Amino acid sequence: MITSVKGMRDLLPPDTRVWNRLEETARTVFSLYGYDEIRTPVLEPTELFVRSVGEASDIVHKEMYAFTDRGGRDVSLRPENTAGVARAYVEHQMPQAGGVKKLYYVGPQYRYERPQKGRYREFRQIGAEVLGAADPATDAELLVMLFDLFTRLGFTGLSVSLNSVGSEESRPAYVEALRAYLAAHEGTMGEDDRRRLRENPLRVLDTKDPALAAALAGAPRVLDHLDPASKAHHEELLALLEASGIPYRVEPRLVRGLDYYTRTVFEVTAQGLGAQDALLGGGRYDRLVSDLGGPRTPGIGFAIGEDRLVDVLPEPFRRAAIDAFAPVAVMAIDPPDRAAALALAGELRRAGVAVDLDPAGKGPGHALKNAAKRGCRTAVLVGEKERQSGVVVVKDLVERSQREVPIGDLPRTLKGERP
RNA sequence: GUGAGAGUAGCUCAGUCGGUAGAGCGCCGGAUUGUGGUUCCGGUGGUCGCGGGUUCGACCCCCGUCUCUCACCCCA
Numbered sequence A: 001m002i003t004s005v006k007g008m009r010d011l012l013p014p015d016t017r018v019w020n021r022l023e024e025t026a027r028t029v030f031s032l033y034g035y036d037e038i039r040t041p042v043l044e045p046t047e048l049f050v051r052s053v054g055e056a057s058d059i060v061h062k063e064m065y066a067f068t069d070r071g072g073r074d075v076s077l078r079p080e081n082t083a084g085v086a087r088a089y090v091e092h093q094m095p096q097a098g099g100v101k102k103l104y105y106v107g108p109q110y111r112y113e114r115p116q117k118g119r120y121r122e123f124r125q126i127g128a129e130v131l132g133a134a135d136p137a138t139d140a141e142l143l144v145m146l147f148d149l150f151t152r153l154g155f156t157g158l159s160v161s162l163n164s165v166g167s168e169e170s171r172p173a174y175v176e177a178l179r180a181y182l183a184a185h186e187g188t189m190g191e192d193d194r195r196r197l198r199e200n201p202l203r204v205l206d207t208k209d210p211a212l213a214a215a216l217a218g219a220p221r222v223l224d225h226l227d228p229a230s231k232a233h234h235e236e237l238l239a240l241l242e243a244s245g246i247p248y249r250v251e252p253r254l255v256r257g258l259d260y261y262t263r264t265v266f267e268v269t270a271q272g273l274g275a276q277d278a279l280l281g282g283g284r285y286d287r288l289v290s291d292l293g294g295p296r297t298p299g300i301g302f303a304i305g306e307d308r309l310v311d312v313l314p315e316p317f318r319r320a321a322i323d324a325f326a327p328v329a330v331m332a333i334d335p336p337d338r339a340a341a342l343a344l345a346g347e348l349r350r351a352g353v354a355v356d357l358d359p360a361g362k363g364p365g366h367a368l369k370n371a372a373k374r375g376c377r378t379a380v381l382v383g384e385k386e387r388q389s390g391v392v393v394v395k396d397l398v399e400r401s402q403r404e405v406p407i408g409d410l411p412r413t414l415k416g417e418r419p
Numbered sequence B: 001g002u003g004a005g006a007g008u009a010g011c012u013c014a015g016u017c018g019g020u021a022g023a024g025c026g027c028c029g030g031a032u033u034g035u036g037g038u039u040c041c042g043g044u045g046g047u048c049g050c051g052g053g054u055u056c057g058a059c060c061c062c063c064g065u066c067u068c069u070c071a072c073c074c075c076a
Helices: A015-032 A046-054 A058-062 A082-091 A136-152 A171-183 A191-199 A201-206 A210-216 A228-244 A306-311 A315-323 A335-350 A364-373 A384-389 A407-417
Strands: A043-045 A066-068 A074-077 A101-110 A122-131 A160-164 A248-250 A262-269 A278-284 A299-305 A328-332 A355-358 A378-382 A391-396 A401-406
Touching: A015 A101, A015 A122, A015 A136, A015 A306, A015 A315, A043 A046, A043 A082, A046 A058, A046 A074, A046 A082, A082 A101, A082 A122, A082 A299, A122 A136, A122 A306, A136 A160, A136 A228, A136 A262, A136 A278, A136 A299, A160 A228, A171 A201, A191 A201, A201 A210, A228 A248, A228 A262, A278 A306, A299 A306, A328 A335, A328 A364, A335 A355, A335 A378, A335 A384, A335 A407, A355 A364, A364 A378, A378 A384, A378 A407, A384 A391, A391 A407, A401 A407
Parallel strands: A160 A248, A328 A355, A328 A378
Antiparallel strands: A043 A074, A066 A074, A101 A122, A122 A299, A160 A262, A262 A278, A278 A299, A378 A391, A391 A401
């Protein structure tokens, strides 16, 4: 038997109904905020991620599906989508068009990691990016949009964790202060944390070692080392969130794993996801576009882990998505009734009624059993009697009731019955 | 990449001391030749993940390997 590749999974019905409805909801919300969809390639030059996500980041140096194609090009399956969006933005001269560009995407991403709960080698992200807007109101509106989406999905009680990592200019001073503070603790630090202190000191703040976490309580905070402009940006963002009623928590130790973030960073975590509990993450990246050779352009965005989101989706939303699929079963009772059943099914579909045709003609017992099993809520029986009289039997499979309806009234009747 | 646990029927699982496998659910048929989910009766079900080793004999013990699960790492 040939099985799927490790870390890759099939999404099957009825789950795909939930995925589709989730994506539809996201598209609807995003367009309400003036975002347009962008689709970028799954395969990009490896160099793109080296320059954006960062050569030293784990994502790039040990998690990418990187290879040389038949033409000798060094390419990688995208491990995230912001870099691709920024690349397309520069490549297609979007800055020349002027103004602010608001884009969203939905699609698969790839990271070669050991699979575990909430983490797959192929996973999907729903994300949005705003390019060309530097003000804190943009950050605030992005978060407002996120909460709008999550509210429509039925979530309650979520809160966003927020921090500012400052600017390219102010960060070195902070890193020095942090290093100086941690020097005293280096002896008790684990191997992983010592490596992080060396390679990417900010990430030490993210440690899972309880002893070190306790020691970090007294560590210098990025927020106290912000340059004046970043500090003003951060404070205005908080004020705007306050005014918008968005629940947030400032987490001075929140840092992100991608090198391109500046100023605002945020994430939302959820219960029930195990160790991989980040539902979404994002932040501002004012240097990214210029690093990729474009004009100096501020940007901010987020990515939602769709696989994780589906895992914790509120039950009513999931239920509604699954129940929305309920075609009307049209069934031929005997083989001579097949043509009539086929014709009736066609007529109903032209009228916009979803029909699951069972033309088997093996008798109503068989057909009704199958229809119920496939999730149909209504069945229309076509037999010799019905063909003669032009009146068909319509059964409600849930209430187990039935009535007779003239064929001409059928489209209206069936549509009227549907919510 | 590291660590731990698990792979037996379509699904959930049992399988004693090593003697070549069982249950429930499902599925198919019948009771019911034009009316379903209950009930009853009958039937269908398996390279015991894969490869090797030990043994007269392996689902069981040993080695390897693959996959899954969880955690580390990392992150969505």
